[in-house]
Amino acid sequence: MKTIMKSAAAAAVLAVCMGGAHAEEAMHRLSIQVDQDDPAIMNLALNNAKNVKNHYAAKGESVAVEIVAYGPGLEMFVAERSPVKTRIASMALEDPEITFSACGNTHQALNKKEGRVVALLGEASEVPSGVVRLMELQGDGYAYVRP
Template sequence: MGGLFRYLLAASLVSMSLMSAGLTADSKPHRLAIQVDQNDPQVMNLALNNAANVIEYYRAKNEDVEVDIITYGPGLHMLRADTSPVQDRIKRLKELAFPGKVQFSACNNTKQGMEKAEGHAISVLSDATLVPSGVVRLMELQERGWSYVRP
């Protein structure tokens, strides 16, 4: 009877390990796209709060998460070097997140429009990544299964 018990125990352990491996393989990555399209410090801070809370939540669960804050239209001011009211918070969030796990996307269409209207070049923060179009970036991330939030 001892041999049968050991066999059943071993089969159960193998079965459980295969089930847990299957759960891990099937679990979807956590990815969040946050839209900022308003030149409003409250909205910008809310977006940063949302991102920090999501990062902390999954870090506490020892799970990976990626966040992309996409700015366009008047929201580009969030990432403009000369007008951003949240530059320090952006830097702190970049430091809080694991490298490469948070991105700040700045719409190049908006940047070019602002440069034309203002008659001078505009710089974005060094923590920002220039993307061709903020709206297209949001669309493409959602098409790839990213969750979407608009604060």
């Protein structure tokens, strides 16, 4: 039993030291909602995510941040017109503890409205429902912010 506990502790320390905090390893968890097609709101959400990540990194603590976009906010992840796609690409490379989730319901509605498949940014993972995803994250102990 002691060997198992030592192995688990060593794995946790190694994961934190390696950088990229995954949700199940993170000491702190934050979900950020984006539901408006407003570049200022999108940039504020990205700023919030980066600031939270930097705050805990400076303290030597891990954090997982997930930005969830749905409704008009899905424009944040639409490849051909996202006003923040360059920032998202950079953050995805530099900050693996920050992830991006796109609402599948909104994406399907957008595809139907435009009569084609609208490409999303490769950095965004599609989830069935943005609102349900936020509920799941809160159930998993994530704090919630809506900029």
